[in-house]
Amino acid sequence: MERIIEGKKITVNEEGFLKDFSEWDKTVATVLASEADIVLTPRHWEVLEYLQQQHKDEVALSIRRIGKSGVLDIKEFYQLFPIAPLKTATKIAGIPKPASCI
């Protein structure tokens, strides 16, 4: 699926996740965040960068890994992204939805 964000064309899957990370930028992230009722703070950006780095390093993401990341704990993760944090945060970060049950 194609959609236009601030005049820029991006390709997303049926759940709204970016298909190509090269189309991601901070404007895209801000718009995707606002659609999830989230206003991105510096702390959010730190977390998004961490998630992107993990994805780049091909590390599978899970709630448990977030808790052990040393970047933030699970409680804060839920505070920053209250509804479905892993799903929401990865969507905003422009990376694929983790296929994790934990």
Added chain:
Amino acid sequence: MKEGNGAIKKMMIIISKGTLENVYAGFVLANGARMEGIGAEIFFTFFGLEAIHTKKLEHLHVATVGNPAMHIPTMLGGLPGMESLASMMMKKEMEKIDMPDIPEFLDILTASGVKLWACKLAMDMFHYTKSDLYEGVEDVITVGDFYNKSAGEGVHMLFI
């Protein structure tokens, strides 16, 4: 369809058994709900209380007797040490797939906003007090209280 297109808003999970596999099932379902933005609460009753009893929660075992899926003959399953052996093997496999152990899982659940409740009747029966329980347990409540907490649309109840 009524009720918000049938969307699940909250899972009320009752854990009534103290075997490792049953407790894990409840924990994975509760955590999985939170990961999807669905509320989750767990009511621990009867042997399920072992999962939140501080002195017992680290010693849960897999059932080796009366569990055909283990593919261990019942007579062998009853031998001393079999449960410990099977549990040890299962825990090793779980670590491989990044499954937390019970204490860590409880921490993950409470950090994720899962509410943990202990059944009053079962607590009385086993002579447990709240101080015996994992610190993240909200309270000891009656089955009626649990039903009251389950009110609302899109709330589902699951007995394990």
